[in-house]
Structure formats: C-alpha cells, structure tokens
Amino acid sequence: MADPTPVIGPEPPKKLSVDEVIAELQRIPLFMTNADATVDNPELEAFRALAFEGSRAEVASNFREQGNEAARARQWLDAREFYTKALATLKGPETAEKRVVEEGEEEEVEIDERAVEEACWVNRALCQLELKNYRSCNADCAETLRMNPANVKAWYRSASACLALDKIPEAADACSRGLEVDGTNKALRVLQGKIQARKDYITKVEAARQEREEKEAKEKAAITEALKTRNIPTRKTNSPPNMEDAIIKLASPLDPTSTLSIPMLILYPLASQTDLIKSFEETHSLLDHLSYLIPVPWDTNQEYTLDSIDIYMPTPSSGLIKAGKKLPLQKLLASGKIELVDDMLHAYIVPRAKAAGWISDYKLTQGGRRP
Structure with missing residues (x-):
C-alpha cells in the first residue's frame, strides 16, 4: 500500500493542560510568581541583569522604586529589603564603567546619590516603624537627619518610634524639632497632641503611685507604732507564709x-x-x-x-x-x-x-x- 499523502501546512498546535500552561507562563518574567534562581531561563537572567545595569545611583534608584512599590502595597518586609539593597549599592563600588561626562556631570551624579540615599534611609525607617522595630526606626531616622536635618518625615517617624517606646521627652523633642522645620505640618501637630496626652497620663499615674506608696508607708509606720506601744515582740523568718489578704x-x-x-x-x-x-x-x-x-x-x-x-x-x-x-x-x-x-x-x-x-x-x- 502506498504511503498516505503527507499533510501540507503548519502542524496543528499541541493541546496543553492547565498545569502545562501555568508552567510556560512561569518562564515569562512578566507573569512569574516564583523567580527561582536555579531555573535555567535566559529571559529571567536578562530581566535580572537590568536591575544592575547603569551607575551606582541608577542601580540604587531601581531598588528604591521597587521598595516604594512594595511599601505602597504595605509589604513592609519586602520594601525594607529593597531599601537595604539600595543603600548597600550606594556604599559599594560602581557597577558599570564610568561614562565620559561633560564638565559638572560628576557633581550632579553625586547629588543624585545623596538624594537616593536620604530617601532610602527615611523610607526604611517607615518600614521599621510599621514592623514595630522602633529602635531600628530611630537608627534609620538618625542616618537621614545626619544627611538632612530638615527632613520632616524623619523627625515625625523618630517621634512616633520614641512615643511607642514610652520615651516621652525624646518624642517631644523630635516632634518640636520637626515643627521648627515645618510649623504647619498637620501630622506633627496631631502627634504632638498624642505625646502630650501620654505625658499627662504618665504624670497622673506616677502621682497616684507616689500617693499610694506614701499612704502605705504611713500605714506601716502606724502599725509599727501600735505594736511598740502595746509591747508586742515581733520577729521575721527567712520563709514567711503566704497569707494573701490576712494582714495586720x-x-x-x-x-x-x-x-x-x-x-x-x-x-x-x-x-x-x-x-x-x-x-x-x-x-x-x-x-x-x-x-x-x-x-x-x-x-x-x-x-x-x-x-x-x-x-x-x-x-x-x-x-x-x-x-x-x-x-x-x-x-x-x-x-x-x-x-x-x-x-x-x-x-x-x-x-x-x-x-x-x-x-x-x-x-x-x-x-x-x-x-
């Protein structure tokens, strides 16, 4: 029997299962949900390389933007990681060959780096604040303020962290310094009210504690005097019983x-x-x-x-x-x-x-x- 007539034209597309379709999508960077570094994927490697192309300031800016996107999504751990990578990049060597620049461009690049670094410090402070890492928040705010003492966000976040730690004098000081920079800042004004309310509450609690201790001391002195005037010998042992509410x-x-x-x-x-x-x-x-x-x-x-x-x-x-x-x-x-x-x-x-x-x-x- 003669061979069947060969089919002329493109081969019909192979039908894929749902799992196979998802697997194929995972190879495309745009649709990836798990960028596993062990997968042999040229497209992914090229996509990753983009993050490290350009000058140090450009690479750091890229990480900063990714951090901003994560922060807008309230993904604080991811955002903190991106800001940390940006800061590490700025402290490291140039990641690309320096370009031939015109006179004055080197100074402009340096200014850009400082702006990115300041933004990363203050934004990472926000992540630390949201994650309740208050001491780390203060540390990042301090780095921000060393670069720019007029950064109102840093003063606000530092004051918020101090308030959370019940460091009321420090919180009030940071808030006041921020208001010296921007006296009309509504967020700082609201925070200042919260700090004052907390200060008033602590003062009230402390006054009540002192009053209670003074009253207890006077009552104890009265009992001591009562036992003395009644000629009652007293003695303490090394293991007194727990009498709960049974007291003199x-x-x-x-x-x-x-x-x-x-x-x-x-x-x-x-x-x-x-x-x-x-x-x-x-x-x-x-x-x-x-x-x-x-x-x-x-x-x-x-x-x-x-x-x-x-x-x-x-x-x-x-x-x-x-x-x-x-x-x-x-x-x-x-x-x-x-x-x-x-x-x-x-x-x-x-x-x-x-x-x-x-x-x-x-x-x-x-x-x-x-x-």
Missing part, C-alpha cells in the same frame, strides 16, 4: 491607738490540723473564735470541746504560755511574753487530758526551735 491592720489605718487586728494560726499538733483566723481583733477573746471553730469536723473521738481543751502560745524564749480562753487578746499581748512571727500569732490547741505529754514532747523536740 488598724481600724483607722493611720491611728496607732485604734483597734488592732492580727492574723492567728490555730494549730492542733496532736491531729496535724490547722485553722487560720484572718482578723483577730485585740478586743476579742480566744473563746469568741473557738466558738465557731469547735467542734472540728475531723474530731471523730470528740476530744476537742470548749471545756476539754487547753490553749498554749509560744514565747520569744521558745517556751509556752497558757492562754486563757476568755481573756481579750490585748491583755494576753500586754504581758510582752507572746511573740508575733512574720506578722502572725500562733496558738496550739490540745486536749487537756493529753496536754502534759504534749508539753513534755514539745520541750524535747521544739525546745530551742521557734515556729
């Missing part, structure tokens, strides 16, 4: 002669149990509080009743003193034999029938050891 207090906080309230730790040593009386007024007796503590829920043998217990309180000499249940606390404390440890009183409750044995053991095991 006066009925009238600044009056040492007003009724004193003291926390008291009730211990049941033979049962390894405790109770805490957070506020034991000096006019109250032990019986006033024991009446709601006893009977205790864990006393299955009913050994702890108001009539069958004795109460002992430690003395500064590591001894014990028997405390009368009906005596007001102020009379017990007036003897000077009951010690206040870490701003708390201690009282041991034991069944009377077992008191002698417990006291003997206490002297052997606790003698010389304080609670």
Whole structure:
C-alpha cells in the first residue's frame, strides 16, 4: 500500500493542560510568581541583569522604586529589603564603567546619590516603624537627619518610634524639632497632641503611685507604732507564709491607738490540723473564735470541746504560755511574753487530758526551735 499523502501546512498546535500552561507562563518574567534562581531561563537572567545595569545611583534608584512599590502595597518586609539593597549599592563600588561626562556631570551624579540615599534611609525607617522595630526606626531616622536635618518625615517617624517606646521627652523633642522645620505640618501637630496626652497620663499615674506608696508607708509606720506601744515582740523568718489578704491592720489605718487586728494560726499538733483566723481583733477573746471553730469536723473521738481543751502560745524564749480562753487578746499581748512571727500569732490547741505529754514532747523536740 502506498504511503498516505503527507499533510501540507503548519502542524496543528499541541493541546496543553492547565498545569502545562501555568508552567510556560512561569518562564515569562512578566507573569512569574516564583523567580527561582536555579531555573535555567535566559529571559529571567536578562530581566535580572537590568536591575544592575547603569551607575551606582541608577542601580540604587531601581531598588528604591521597587521598595516604594512594595511599601505602597504595605509589604513592609519586602520594601525594607529593597531599601537595604539600595543603600548597600550606594556604599559599594560602581557597577558599570564610568561614562565620559561633560564638565559638572560628576557633581550632579553625586547629588543624585545623596538624594537616593536620604530617601532610602527615611523610607526604611517607615518600614521599621510599621514592623514595630522602633529602635531600628530611630537608627534609620538618625542616618537621614545626619544627611538632612530638615527632613520632616524623619523627625515625625523618630517621634512616633520614641512615643511607642514610652520615651516621652525624646518624642517631644523630635516632634518640636520637626515643627521648627515645618510649623504647619498637620501630622506633627496631631502627634504632638498624642505625646502630650501620654505625658499627662504618665504624670497622673506616677502621682497616684507616689500617693499610694506614701499612704502605705504611713500605714506601716502606724502599725509599727501600735505594736511598740502595746509591747508586742515581733520577729521575721527567712520563709514567711503566704497569707494573701490576712494582714495586720488598724481600724483607722493611720491611728496607732485604734483597734488592732492580727492574723492567728490555730494549730492542733496532736491531729496535724490547722485553722487560720484572718482578723483577730485585740478586743476579742480566744473563746469568741473557738466558738465557731469547735467542734472540728475531723474530731471523730470528740476530744476537742470548749471545756476539754487547753490553749498554749509560744514565747520569744521558745517556751509556752497558757492562754486563757476568755481573756481579750490585748491583755494576753500586754504581758510582752507572746511573740508575733512574720506578722502572725500562733496558738496550739490540745486536749487537756493529753496536754502534759504534749508539753513534755514539745520541750524535747521544739525546745530551742521557734515556729
């Protein structure tokens, strides 16, 4: 059989899948979403080379424009990177052969470089400000102002960074210097108001803190005086308990002669149990509080009743003193034999029938050891 008649004309286009179409587009710089340097793509290499053609100022300007585009899109990390590349280019050697220039053109090129460098410093400061890198923002503003002390944007961004860091005097100074350059600048005027408002708030908070500390100091002094006049020995240990809101207090906080309230730790040593009386007024007796503590829920043998217990309180000499249940606390404390440890009183409750044995053991095991 004879060969079929050959088809004359162009070969029909090959049908591509969606993935294949996207892959082809990725080879065209205009449509690229991932410029992978490892891809062998002459078009891309030529596109990249454009960024590095020309004088140092021209290359830096190219990076600066890319940074501006990223900044307009609020892509702060990318924008910062482009400005950084522009600044690095300006500090480096010329990237292309110097052209034959007419007289005066070299000076014009130098002026252009300074303008690009100033713009890159102040724009990178904006990126740092938006990224909340406030110290870096200030550093870039300082570089800008070294080049041009009249750069209002640098003063504004430096003042904003200082305000964010709560460096109010520095923020106010930067804002004032910017207004010296442009007294009608609305952004600086608004920022000046924010700085003043923050200053007023900090002053108010500081005044309240000082007032609170002075009040606390006076209350502490009143309690110290109250303990001294009542002849109550006090002692601090290296590991005071966390009593939270159980504190020594006066009925009238600044009056040492007003009724004193003291926390008291009730211990049941033979049962390894405790109770805490957070506020034991000096006019109250032990019986006033024991009446709601006893009977205790864990006393299955009913050994702890108001009539069958004795109460002992430690003395500064590591001894014990028997405390009368009906005596007001102020009379017990007036003897000077009951010690206040870490701003708390201690009282041991034991069944009377077992008191002698417990006291003997206490002297052997606790003698010389304080609670």
